[in-house]
């Protein structure tokens with residue numbers, strides 16, 4: 124493709140974007156992010172960088188200004204982040220070891236301990252279900268070369284999505300919650316919805332009980348319109364899925380499970396929402412009540428960070444400090460936020 128032709132195309136689309144009513148999700152000059160000549164790995168989008176390049180930063184900041192745009196940083200290369208965003212950070216999987224995060228192509232090599240996603244049962248050798256660090260993956264009908272591993276989870280990337288009033292639930296037009304959708308490598312994935320939720324504008328760099336992301340709860344069904352983040356995680360970690368009812372013992376901690384309004388949990392219902400221990404909400408339109416409500420569910424991200432954390436197993440807090448009935452800094456946090464009778 125000739126540079127001149129591509130530039131003309133880009134400007135053509137630019138005019139449309141500027142003339143259209145949908146404002147671009149990014150607010151500054153095209154040249155800040157696009158190049159007219161050389162593009163990262165020959166991408167047809169003519170971008171100055173790939174996902175990892177734009178979303179990494181050498182300094183400790185996790186929201187970096189670029190003209191009018193603010194870039195959320197998920198990998199601080201020069202040292203730990205000063206305040207991590209909701210998904211955590213890939214810093215520790217590189218500096219501390221493979222247990223501290225997802226091993227993702229472009230950030231780290233394959234996990235040396237895990238040959239597949241724990242709890243995974245999809246099979247499909249050499250696919251994203253086995254590793255997120257492969258440069259070439261098997262897909263139904265062939266194989267595919269990848270530039271980075273980010274799109275194994277972010278399969279609906281739409282930086283130029285229309286702007287919506289704060290608090291509007293994510294949908295297909297806006298690329299779903301944080302662009303999370305199974306990549307359209309499978310026939311079924313193309314028609315499947317992505318993850319539901321409401322993302323807070325600073326990605327939880329400064330989170331408190333009334334300023335945080337809202338995760339959509341699971342509806343308990345097995346239908347393909349399921350949009351909870353926990354169900355999305357279970358796309359690769361199938362066996363860590365909900366156990367409906369209590370007939371079988373939990374394989375793992377109950378997930379997609381409503382916190383009951385009884386026993387030690389009664390004290391959680393009505394408590395201020397704690398962004399250190401998020402729960403998923405059944406109704407995104409009634410999230411205004413910034414407390415844990417009856418029906419709110421335990422989710423994978425109640426305990427884990429999606430990208431990585433300073434703790435083994437990508438946990439949100441230091442599990443080694445969660446000793447029953449010993450008080451200390453863990454009181455009211457981590458496991459004890461819900462298991463209120465086990466801390467002090």
Ligand code: HEC
Nearest residue numbers: 133136137140149151152153155156168192280281282283
């Ligand atoms: C802050 C960075 C940034 C800025 C500024 C930016 N873009 Fe983009 N653009 C991207 C990224 C990242 C993609 C890749 C995929 C995606 O998100 O759709 C992209 C994709 C595109 C695409 C292909 C996909 C689509 O949505 O149609 C076009 C065309 C495009 N940009 C044009 C422009 C024009 C014209 C401008 C200036 C008005 C502009 N961009 C400004 C980051 C930016």
Ligand code: HEC
Nearest residue numbers: 148156172173174177192193194273277280282301302322
């Ligand atoms: C040219 C720089 C650039 C590139 C390349 C880029 N991004 Fe972004 N990204 C941004 C900026 C700026 C924002 C914040 C503004 C916005 O949300 O559009 C952003 C936002 C995001 C968000 C948060 C969306 C939300 O709901 O707030 C995700 C997720 C994301 N990018 C993933 C990706 C992935 C995956 C890729 C590779 C396919 C990628 N980005 C490539 C600049 C970039």
Ligand code: HEC
Nearest residue numbers: 174175178195197208209210211225272273276301326429
């Ligand atoms: C295993 C799946 C997975 C992979 C791989 C992944 N992400 Fe994410 N990402 C998520 C999830 C889930 C969230 C939402 C986290 C939340 O809100 O708790 C997220 C959030 C984000 C955000 C918003 C900031 C935040 O922390 O909430 C950005 C930006 C982003 N991802 C970029 C990337 C980039 C760049 C890569 C590749 C280096 C990547 N992601 C790889 C699952 C993934």
Ligand code: HEC
Nearest residue numbers: 221222225226234237239240253254356359423427429436
């Ligand atoms: C696209 C497939 C995929 C998705 C989606 C996915 N994972 Fe994973 N996960 C993997 C693979 C592969 C591994 C094993 C290798 C590694 O750590 O990267 C893994 C490993 C893990 C580990 C162990 C980390 C370690 O290295 O010891 C945890 C914890 C985890 N995932 C949690 C989650 C959570 C929580 C989500 C949803 C936010 C999620 N995963 C979504 C593929 C996935």
Ligand code: HEC
Nearest residue numbers: 241353356357360363364376377378421422423425426436
């Ligand atoms: C109540 C907290 C909690 C919830 C909810 C939770 N986990 Fe975990 N998870 C843990 C802890 C703690 C560990 C550390 C190992 C252990 O004690 O089993 C762990 C370990 C893991 C591992 C690593 C297992 C291994 O063999 O290396 C994966 C993968 C994982 N969790 C994925 C998930 C997924 C996916 C979900 C949602 C379906 C989820 N977890 C929900 C607390 C939780």
Ligand code: HEC
Nearest residue numbers: 373376377381382383400402421425426457458460461462
């Ligand atoms: C977001 C709330 C929440 C968090 C955080 C949480 N739990 Fe739970 N936990 C629950 C609920 C709800 C149940 C199910 C209780 C019931 O229905 O009786 C449960 C059940 C359990 C059970 C009993 C499982 C069974 O087989 O019956 C154990 C053990 C447990 N949790 C340990 C932990 C540990 C350890 C942590 C921290 C790593 C933790 N929990 C964090 C809400 C939570």
